[in-house]
Amino acid sequence: MRLFRALACCTLLLVGAVTSAAAQEHVMSDGETKTVLHGFTDLTYRTGGANTGRTSAFGLGQFDLYITSRISDRLSFLGETVFEFDDASSEFVVDVERVIAQYALTEHLRIDAGKVHTPLGYWNNAYHHGLVMQPTIERPQLVQFEDDGGPLPVHTVGVQLSGRDLSDAHLGFDVLLGNALGNRPTTDGRNEAASVTLALHSQITSALRVGVSGYRDHVRSGTPTPRGDSLRAPMTQTIGGGFVAFFADRAEALVEGHQVSNRSAGRTSSSPSWFAYAGVRVGGRVVPYVMHEDVRLSDDDPYFDADRFQRETLGIRFEHTARSVLKAELRSRDRRGFDRATELGLQLAVAF
C-alpha cells in the first residue's frame, strides 16, 4: 500500500515537473556573452526494513544548478553547484562540484582549467549529478562520489587537455594534471599537484564507444583516508581501467572496470572492481534494465576500508520526456559484514 501511495505521489509530481520543465532554457545575454542556467533535481523513495539500515522514506535528492556561459567564440565557462541535505549536520550544504574555464584551441582540442570530472571510464563523465540522464537510480558503487564511499577520485582540481574526433578512428584523449587525493578547492597547504590522469577512447560508431584510462597519484603521509584516520606513510595510487559502452535506439549496454593499486611502506594492495549494465528500449520510452556490480577493496589496503560489495539491480525506466524520467528498481545487495539486503526504489528525476 505504501508503495502505491509513493507511486501516486511520484506521478503527481511528474505532472507538475513536466509543466514547469516546459521552459527549456533560462538565458541571460548582454549581446557579447550568453549565459544559460540549467537545473536538475530528484525525489527518491526507498523501502527500508531488515538489513537495509534505514526505514522506508522519501529522500530529497540534490538540487543542482548548472550554468554555462559562452564568453567568446573560443572561451566558455561552466559552473555546477549542488545543494543537498547533509545527514551528519542535519543542514543543507552547498557543494561546488565543477568550476571550469574552457578554451577551444581548435574544433578538436580544448583546455579545461578548474574542478573537473576526472576522465576515468565512461560513467563518471557521462552521468554526474543530473540523475535525469543517469540510467539507474543510484550510481554504481565503483563510481560513487568520494564522500559517499566511492573508491575512485571522481573530481580533480587541475588543468586538462582534451581531444575529440581525431582521425578516421574518431579517437579522443584526455590528459589531466591535478591535485592529489583529498584535494581541496583552494590552496591551503594541504594540496599537492601530484596526480596525472590519461584517457584514450574511440567513438567507433555513433552508438559504440570504447576506452581505457589510467591515473597515478602521489599522496603525502598525514592525508585523511575515507575510513577516518590518516595515512601513516606516503602512498602512490595507480588506477587502470577500461569500458565498452553501446547506446543505440533499442538497446544499451555498458561494461566498466577499474583496478586501484595503493602502494605504501613497501607494500602494494590491489582492489579490482567492475559493473555491467544492460537495457532494452520498449515502445520508445520504456527501458527495462539490469545491472550487476562487484566492488572489492583489499584487506590490507593502506587507504580504503576493506570491503566486498555486490549488488544486482532490476529496474524499469519511463522517459516521459528528455527532462522528466521515472525509475523503479528492485535491488539486492550483499555486503561484507552485513546480511543480504533487498530494497525497492522509486525515483522521479527532472531537468529544468
Added chain:
Amino acid sequence: MGQRSLPGDVVRLARAVAVFALLATAVPRTAGAQIAVVVHPSNGIEELSLDKLRRLFLGQARTFPAGDHARLAVHSGSSATFDRAALGLQPEIVRSRWMAMIFRGESTSIPTELATPDDVKRFVHDHPDAIAFLPLSQVDASVKTISIDGHRPNDAGYVIH
C-alpha cells in the same frame, strides 16, 4: 432476462480484441515526406556519409570532412522524421544526448532550432558554414542539397523520409 453463456462472452470479447488489434496495426504506413540535407551554395561539399551526418547531428563531430566548422540548424517540423530516419534514434533520446553533452561541457548550446522552412533557408544562406535539413518540397536555389551515402532525395536508397 436471458442468461448468457460464459463461452459466448469469451468469444465476443476475443472478437472485440481481434478487431481492435486489427485496427491498431492495420493503419497504412505511408512513406513520409523526403527530408533534404542542405548547405550554403558556396560550400564545396556535395556528399556526406550517413555516419558523418549522424556524428554531426549528435555532436560527436564538429567539422565537415575537409575540416571546416559545421554550424547546425534543425527545422523543428522535420526533426522527428530526421531523428528517426537519419540518426536512428527517438527524438527524445536526441534531446537527451544534447543535454548530456552540455552537462559534460562538450557543447555550449544545442543546434539552432528554426520554426519554418523559410527560416532554415534564410539561416543557411546567411551562414556559409551551416548545415541543416528541411522538407525537400521547400528547397530552392538559395541552398544546396547534398547527397547522403551517394543517394539524392527521391533516389531509391535515400533513407531520410
